[in-house]
Amino acid sequence: MKVIIVGGVAGGASCAARLRRLYEKAEILLIERGPYVSYANCGLPYHVGGTIEKESSLLVATEQMFKAVFAIDCRTNCEVIGINSSKKTVDLKNHLNGEVTTEKYDKLVLSPGAAPIRPPLPGIDLPGIFSVRTVPDAKHIREWLDRDLVNTGMNEYSGANTIAKPKNAVVVGGGFIGLEMVENLIERGMNVTLIEKLNQLMPPLDPEMALIVKRYMEKHGVKVELNDGVAGFRKSADGALEVLTESGKMYPAEVVILAIGVKPEIELAKMAGIEIGKRGGIRVDDQMHTSNPDIFAVGDAVEVKDFVTGEWTLIPLAGPANRQGRIVADVLCGRNSRYRGTQGTSICKIFGGTISQTGVSEKTLKRLGETDYEKIYTYPNSHAGYYPGAKMLIIKTIFRKSDGKLLGAQVLGEDGVPKRIDSFAMAIQMGCTIYDLEESELSYAPPYGSAKDPVNFAGMVAGDVLRGDMPISHWDSIGNSFLLDVRNPPELEVESVKGAVNIPLPMLRSRLNELPKDREILIICRSAQRAYYATRILLQNGFKAKNISGGMIARSHKAD
């Protein structure tokens, strides 16, 4: 069996290595267009920022290692320029010597990845505008940023010595790469403006969660401009760049990072005549077969099934790409491995904070017209409050109303986020209900958690909702209900809700006569805990009471 694998990073590299392990006699050709295979593209922003100083650190495995250890014919700087799927051949061009050769395959695996979107805007090709996809990309950005550090007096902008080094950066796009690039440019001491066309950063998050991210970035000195797209670029009189936006604004910058998303590389798929899905990625089945039985595809170039909704979608992530590569190797060896779909579990460090999510977001559910769901906001400590260093976690949990099934979770915070998002991720994989979360036995010691872990706590609160013990409402639907604030007066002095009647929780039982029996009463406190107690008291005394999920904290990051 001769297998040609096109693309030597993540999915392709995983496939090649596992195929060799499973099938010693297979002839394997691993083709990579760029100079490196199996490099750590997730590390590129940190290489730009300097956290990862050496370029060599990014090279996980080398062409030489593939040859020596895996006996794989690994060819870098080699591009597929033609595929003949009826003859089962590929035409390869060696970029070092220009030679073109044709290789026959029994099975072909496409792992071309996804390319940074580079819209055809005026000035897009001006020097200083970069994407971040490959090791050479990172190298070029570093050189661009470092070059001015050498103040030779010969910089291209003014001819004078006034510009010592680039100081202003514009990052276009507020997704993972954009945020990581912002952090790393700030680490380099730059002034950074982040421009995002959508009304929120970090598209996998719901807007009210993303608002927290925006504020956090602003707190760390980033200028964030939402709802504005880039219209073009031009060179200013002094030689610097100017970024022009659709709203008519202009941001000067010495460097621009384009991080407005990626799109599947499907040129090879088109050459091979295989099916492309509606989302623009290569269509594969759960064994990563394309529409041609001899061609497989993996990684960022393929459409995957959303694990929760079952929809075809594009979710470019390293973990899924690696697992898909393994599955293809299995299938090539006659095994019955199957890809289960992608949950979209992701995590991102931004300054001292961590942003994470898994499963489906509320906005996706809304887009699908789904109404059989509820959401809760909880704000537990990352670990026991009495142990130093505890930080507030911000957790949105989304679950099905009819059966309690966990659908998605979004977790933000400065401590303990990975512990929680992975619990949620595993829970979603295994079809957990929120009743299961209530009973989870997660690790607890004061430096790491609480006897009721934040994940348990989310389950308990959600359980209270679904069992009818705690009807809830949300800030975006309070209508003209009666508002009851059960906080203590000093808390109201800091911030209060217009029109809300204040009865501190400890006095509630003795002041029930001040409340209306014929109106819906929405109850407010700081985090919805005391309001929960109050809800229970009112419900059992014949009132129509609901807790406003997340209380005043949820109100503070309510999206517009």
Add this chain to the structure above:
Amino acid sequence: MKVIIVGGVAGGASCAARLRRLYEKAEILLIERGPYVSYANCGLPYHVGGTIEKESSLLVATEQMFKAVFAIDCRTNCEVIGINSSKKTVDLKNHLNGEVTTEKYDKLVLSPGAAPIRPPLPGIDLPGIFSVRTVPDAKHIREWLDRDLVNTGMNEYSGANTIAKPKNAVVVGGGFIGLEMVENLIERGMNVTLIEKLNQLMPPLDPEMALIVKRYMEKHGVKVELNDGVAGFRKSADGALEVLTESGKMYPAEVVILAIGVKPEIELAKMAGIEIGKRGGIRVDDQMHTSNPDIFAVGDAVEVKDFVTGEWTLIPLAGPANRQGRIVADVLCGRNSRYRGTQGTSICKIFGGTISQTGVSEKTLKRLGETDYEKIYTYPNSHAGYYPGAKMLIIKTIFRKSDGKLLGAQVLGEDGVPKRIDSFAMAIQMGCTIYDLEESELSYAPPYGSAKDPVNFAGMVAGDVLRGDMPISHWDSIGNSFLLDVRNPPELEVESVKGAVNIPLPMLRSRLNELPKDREILIICRSAQRAYYATRILLQNGFKAKNISGGMIARSHKAD
């Protein structure tokens, strides 16, 4: 309904608060023998050490709060001195004024906890020997340690000024409390000797994993003495304590912490005439009913079903106690909540390291005569190796051979442990197989993980074993097989295995003729990764090959 709850910490407090929330009209009496309810006993070692400076930080909820917010008749310094289960009354003694009263109950909930074991050894009552259970215990230890800090020249030992403050401590018992106390006494600048009667620290761990803990503690300056029990205590000529061991050794100390375990407090249960299990705890069903239908019991005093083995066992942990308390409240209100058993998920900080486990240990399986299991050792980075700060995790994964079900995991390391142990814990709760772990989509970004998370990786390695792709052996059963070391020569110079033949992996394919076809070949490398590749090459070339799980690293912590 009148409910009396005896014991105001963890299980009792949780039960009381939830019962009030569910049932506004219930009459609830919460009885606590000590001066505080709902205090953070898990924080006590850190209060002794000074990490948690204020005693008040340990008080999660107060008697006053139970009264004001929950309308609960909460009584501290109040002890149950008699139970008449036919009349359904308890006799209460108020320790502040000596008054004895009798209260009738409809339902009684016992949450008395477990008492530190204090064996009747000679000298056990000498001043300076402490247990760590209550806030006053911590206070007394602090006072004892602080007292000598005031160098008045009037200390009881020598009458002179030579002893400025306690310098030497002996901690007896190497479980959670023992280890946490060791850390905190070291934090106070003391010399600490840890004496443990068993052949390992941290009994929930398997011995080879506990060996790593022992070495880690020694590296941090702790003197660890295993296989030696305390025989008694005496006062030395200069007034300090001397700890005498069964082996005849003597350790001088100015303070001794007894942390040799706890035993369920069952005096109340005996008064009530309810059934005690064989492990010495109160026997309850999965709704926490005792043998008397009107009496419930929760927390450290009860026996629980081991979630994995189904055995009755004693696992004193805060999380389970809290959940059991909630379940009793539910059941009292006619709900069908059930306790699912205890997994024994636990975690412990010790200096910069973290010790954790969930599910069943290998030694428990051995004790039960179970043979349908396999184990693997893996040593992945806590996050992407190219991102700064990655540390090696040490993971033992135990799973059923016949169906791949995950049975237990033990995770040690200095970074990223909580993320992994909680994934394993959730996986065990949901009945995951190792094949599920292979497909888990856990959070990955370079600062937090790898595209193949350590939990995935454990699943993948275990899957390779169970699918027969990688037969494994262990250091404790290598017999007289042929040993093949596939590391590079410079690595062998550091440490090599006697009798092993060295063929570096890249040369293996060309030197197969040096290997015997008629003998079992056990393959060695550093972490078992290259040996896996070698195993695959040999198996597919007709050799009988096995990988030694965990390679040289596993050898380095092989228990005797």
